[in-house]
Amino acid sequence: MTLLGDFALWAAVLVGAWCAVISFSGRWRDRPDLAATVTRSTHALLVCMLAASLALWQGLISHDFNIEYVAAYTSRNLPPYFIVSAFWAGQKGSLLFWAVVLSLFGSLAQTLTPRRYSDLLPHVAGVTSAVVVFFVSVMLASANPFERLPFTPADGRGLNPQLQNVGMVIHPPMLYLGYISITVPFAFAVAALLSRRLDTGWIHAIRKWTLVSWLFLSIGITLGMWWAYVELGWGGYWAWDPVENASLLPWLTMTAFLHSVMIQEKRGMLKRWNLGLIIGTFLLSIFGTFITRSGVISSVHSFTQSNVGYFFLAFLVVAAIFGFTLLYTRWPLLEPEAQLDSVVSREAAFLFNNLLFVGIAFSVLWGTLFPILSELVKGHKITVGPPFFNRVNVPLGLLLLGLTGVGPLIAWRRASPENLKRQFLWPGVAGLLTLAGLLAAGMRDLYPLMAIALAGFVLGTVVQEFYRGMRARMRMHAESPPMALARLVARNRRRYGGYIVHLGLMIYFVAFAGMAFKQEQEATLKPGQSVVMRSPFGHTYKFTHLGISQYEALNRIVSAATVEVTKDGKPDGLITSEKRQHVDSFRRPTFEPSTEVGIRSGLQEDVYVVFAGAVNGTEEAVYRFNLNPLVWWVWYGGFVLVFGGLLTMWPGGGPVLRGPRGAQAGYRAALAGK
Amino acid sequence: MSGEGRPAPGGPLASRRRFLLTAGGGLAAAVGVTGVLRAQGEEPLAGQGATGTLRDPSVVGRPQDATHPLDNSEAIKRIEQRLHCTCGCNLDVFTCRTTDFSCTYSPELHREVVALYQDGKTAQQILDAFVAKYGEKVLMAPEPVGFNLWGYLLPGAVITLGAAILAVVIGRRERVRSVALAAAPGSEGGGGAPPVAATPEELERLRAALAEVDD
Numbered sequence: 001m002t003l004l005g006d007f008a009l010w011a012a013v014l015v016g017a018w019c020a021v022i023s024f025s026g027r028w029r030d031r032p033d034l035a036a037t038v039t040r041s042t043h044a045l046l047v048c049m050l051a052a053s054l055a056l057w058q059g060l061i062s063h064d065f066n067i068e069y070v071a072a073y074t075s076r077n078l079p080p081y082f083i084v085s086a087f088w089a090g091q092k093g094s095l096l097f098w099a100v101v102l103s104l105f106g107s108l109a110q111t112l113t114p115r116r117y118s119d120l121l122p123h124v125a126g127v128t129s130a131v132v133v134f135f136v137s138v139m140l141a142s143a144n145p146f147e148r149l150p151f152t153p154a155d156g157r158g159l160n161p162q163l164q165n166v167g168m169v170i171h172p173p174m175l176y177l178g179y180i181s182i183t184v185p186f187a188f189a190v191a192a193l194l195s196r197r198l199d200t201g202w203i204h205a206i207r208k209w210t211l212v213s214w215l216f217l218s219i220g221i222t223l224g225m226w227w228a229y230v231e232l233g234w235g236g237y238w239a240w241d242p243v244e245n246a247s248l249l250p251w252l253t254m255t256a257f258l259h260s261v262m263i264q265e266k267r268g269m270l271k272r273w274n275l276g277l278i279i280g281t282f283l284l285s286i287f288g289t290f291i292t293r294s295g296v297i298s299s300v301h302s303f304t305q306s307n308v309g310y311f312f313l314a315f316l317v318v319a320a321i322f323g324f325t326l327l328y329t330r331w332p333l334l335e336p337e338a339q340l341d342s343v344v345s346r347e348a349a350f351l352f353n354n355l356l357f358v359g360i361a362f363s364v365l366w367g368t369l370f371p372i373l374s375e376l377v378k379g380h381k382i383t384v385g386p387p388f389f390n391r392v393n394v395p396l397g398l399l400l401l402g403l404t405g406v407g408p409l410i411a412w413r414r415a416s417p418e419n420l421k422r423q424f425l426w427p428g429v430a431g432l433l434t435l436a437g438l439l440a441a442g443m444r445d446l447y448p449l450m451a452i453a454l455a456g457f458v459l460g461t462v463v464q465e466f467y468r469g470m471r472a473r474m475r476m477h478a479e480s481p482p483m484a485l486a487r488l489v490a491r492n493r494r495r496y497g498g499y500i501v502h503l504g505l506m507i508y509f510v511a512f513a514g515m516a517f518k519q520e521q522e523a524t525l526k527p528g529q530s531v532v533m534r535s536p537f538g539h540t541y542k543f544t545h546l547g548i549s550q551y552e553a554l555n556r557i558v559s560a561a562t563v564e565v566t567k568d569g570k571p572d573g574l575i576t577s578e579k580r581q582h583v584d585s586f587r588r589p590t591f592e593p594s595t596e597v598g599i600r601s602g603l604q605e606d607v608y609v610v611f612a613g614a615v616n617g618t619e620e621a622v623y624r625f626n627l628n629p630l631v632w633w634v635w636y637g638g639f640v641l642v643f644g645g646l647l648t649m650w651p652g653g654g655p656v657l658r659g660p661r662g663a664q665a666g667y668r669a670a671l672a673g674k
Numbered sequence: 675m676s677g678e679g680r681p682a683p684g685g686p687l688a689s690r691r692r693f694l695l696t697a698g699g700g701l702a703a704a705v706g707v708t709g710v711l712r713a714q715g716e717e718p719l720a721g722q723g724a725t726g727t728l729r730d731p732s733v734v735g736r737p738q739d740a741t742h743p744l745d746n747s748e749a750i751k752r753i754e755q756r757l758h759c760t761c762g763c764n765l766d767v768f769t770c771r772t773t774d775f776s777c778t779y780s781p782e783l784h785r786e787v788v789a790l791y792q793d794g795k796t797a798q799q800i801l802d803a804f805v806a807k808y809g810e811k812v813l814m815a816p817e818p819v820g821f822n823l824w825g826y827l828l829p830g831a832v833i834t835l836g837a838a839i840l841a842v843v844i845g846r847r848e849r850v851r852s853v854a855l856a857a858a859p860g861s862e863g864g865g866g867a868p869p870v871a872a873t874p875e876e877l878e879r880l881r882a883a884l885a886e887v888d889d
Contacts, residue, residue, distance in 0.1 A: 363829030388815035581733035593735035613738035617731030
């Protein structure tokens with residue numbers, strides 16, 4: 001099957017290269033048959049990549065340890081679902097995963113795009129195929145997943161214990177899907193620039209793709225936080241690690257685009273900015289791949305260091321020069337159709353929101369690359385870790401949260417003082433009441449205080465928007481409140497889905513603020529001994545060590561330490577944390593013993609128990625106990641955010657494509673005169 | 675004679691020997707039982723005594739030391755959160771020693787911090803001592819001095835500058851537009867469109883309709 005895999009990769013290079021060359025040469029313009037062939041070749045590319053993927057999966061499932069990748073990432077006793085996920089666990093397999101998913105998206109883009117944009121499709125096929133060819137070339141040149149060993153080991157090494165987690169089965173594909181799907185909007189942007197069809201058509205063509213990409217990135221980032229929390233054992237979910245930062249960068253710029261594209265759709269403005277954002281987002285997705293795979297910056301998440309980083313760096317430079325040069329050459333064709341009327345307008349608020357999103361992205365990128373820059377300038381290395389990022393980014397994040405509440409309250413084009421007063425009154429009161437409540441409760445920490453107060457303001461904004469829309473429907477259509485709410489959302493999914501996304505973001509910030517009050521304690525306990533902790537919510541927990549049991553499981557020897565928990569004097573069950581020594585099918589140790597934390601999640605706080613190890617080989621155990629406030633709300637915030645995103649992109653109920661904007665001017669004049 | 679000098683069986687001598695034998699045997703048995711009991715008390719199997727011995731200690735990772743009171747010190751934790759572990763991971767000393775239990779570097783660095791702390795050094799003096807020994811990279815974030823200031827200030831400066839430029843440009847366009855509109859014949863500053871006559875009820879209905887559909 002490796003022969004089939006190798007053959008499929010070479011065939012993919014040939015098919016993809018042919019498609020890209022014909023596409024960019026423009027020969028298809030006078031030859032409809034060539035144009036049809038170009039678009040059809042994306043399907044052929046998909047077939048090649050599927051064949052290569054099936055060949056690798058066949059090797060994994062059949063335990064063909066003569067394949068270096070199979071021997072490095074699986075063993076005979078690895079549970080089946082981890083054998084499947086081993087496909088993307090390593091450098092080589094994940095490159096193949098990238099290529100096959102991109103070829104699928106390239107093929108889907110050709111199939112699902114409405115016919116009115118068919119003149120863009122050959123260029124789109126060219127771009128997606130060129131990117132697939134790049135990934136396959138990297139595999140063939142430096143990271144071939146079908147590489148064979150000179151001997152066949154009796155068993156493989158198995159999967160890294162930290163990757164043997166359900167989060168790692170789902171999280172990497174989600175993140176990859178996010179990264180990869182960005183290529184499609186980029187391809188449409190390039191197609192629009194090449195074909196000089198720079199009206200808002202291409203924007204409509206990519207709307208769903210940008211949302212899909214943003215959704216997958218959101219899910220991937222949230223699942224990544226969850227994996228770090230349950231698997232890495234440090235009691236947190238975000239450490240400003242370079243690879244974490246790399247996933248955040250395209251999310252930030254894509255979120256900026258999702259806001260600014262509304263201005264282009266409504267007013268025909270920000271065309272250059274939006275194209276720049278799409279090109280930048282694609283480059284950041286490649287940059288993230290470069291960071292993860294090059295080893296240029298150390299990270300707990302990165303793949304083994306290899307020379308594929310050079311390929312990605314070269315591709316990044318070429319793609320940046322190509323994209324921005326193309327944008328520059330079309331600059332005169334991208335004149336805005338209107339000008340901003342006022343600083344106090346929804347458009348201006350979106351502009352400032354974009355400035356903040358891009359500013360935060362710059363700040364994260366700057367912090368991630370600053371060690372390299374510092375080494376170049378000062379000649380010695382420095383470390384840029386969480387204290388740096390928190391100092392620089394927390395104030396910016398709070399500003400962004402504030403704007404999340406402000407944006408929806410300001411009218412399009414120009415807001416009058418009366419309008420502002422009417423819109424800001426209740427959200428402002430909500431924010432101030434939240435602040436007063438927190439101060440009365442004795443909270444004095446500046447950042448958490450501001451985060452939760454601003455969250456109150458955002459919540460006030462969202463509730464007011466829903467309430468007013470609902471009330472308008474009830475009055476105009478004589479509907480009951482639930483019916484009015486349902487129809488309000490169904491008829492304008494984009495707007496109200498967006499508000500639900502804002503709610504999700506607000507929940508995130510409140511949850512992040514909660515972690516400022518986390519409690520930690522380390523204790524060494526003999527069986528029967530206890531330790532007592534008090535949580536920020538005033539609960540008293542008592543942990544009594546019961547003992548350590550050892551037993552064998554499928555691919556590991558487990559040492560399980562158990563504590564009995566009481567909360568405010570009442571029994572609250574048992575929590576077990578484990579040390580796992582993974583072994584191969586010959587019971588030979590494969591990795592260092594790993595730790596599995598014990599977690600009891602609650603709405604107020606998580607009880608997080610880590611078994612650090614035993615003292616002198618006895619049952620005397622060293623534990624770390626954490627009481628982590630509001631962590632559950634991070635996952636809930638992610639759920640709300642994704643639900644809002646899904647609602648926004650659900651078919652039907654989309655934006656009403658209005659005619660000329662002039663009709664609205666009369667309305668504004670009369671209202672302003674009132 | 676000899677027979678006369680020997681105590682008769684069952685006499686006082688025999689009684690003493692039996693007594694001594696009995697007492698000695700009893701004592702030996704008592705000592706033996708105690709020893710066995712003590713030995714069992716020292717090494718019962720896991721789950722069968724106060725602190726049992728693990729069946730296979732080699733699979734529980736690196737043996738741990740019992741927790742020292744200073745391991746939970748908030749002051750030490752704050753210092754260690756500002757120090758980078760030198761094991762090659764990307765974590766601070768506190769997180770590494772309480773997360774990566776196979777790391778041998780972070781416990782050693784922790785002991786160094788504790789020793790300096792017990793010597794009466796302040797947090798800054800401890801950090802300075804680490805920088806002197808390991809270089810600037812041992813800090814989780816560089817001190818905001820010299821070139822490092824660029825790292826801290828540039829993002830905020832770029833955003834502030836961007837916001838200022840935006841505000842000035844939009845404000846200027848707004849003023850130019852207002853002047854142009856004011857100069858236009860028949861205009862009331864409403865974008866050049868003729869005013870629409872409408873009753874307050876109509877305007878309220880219009881506002882409600884716009885609120886519903888406007889995204």
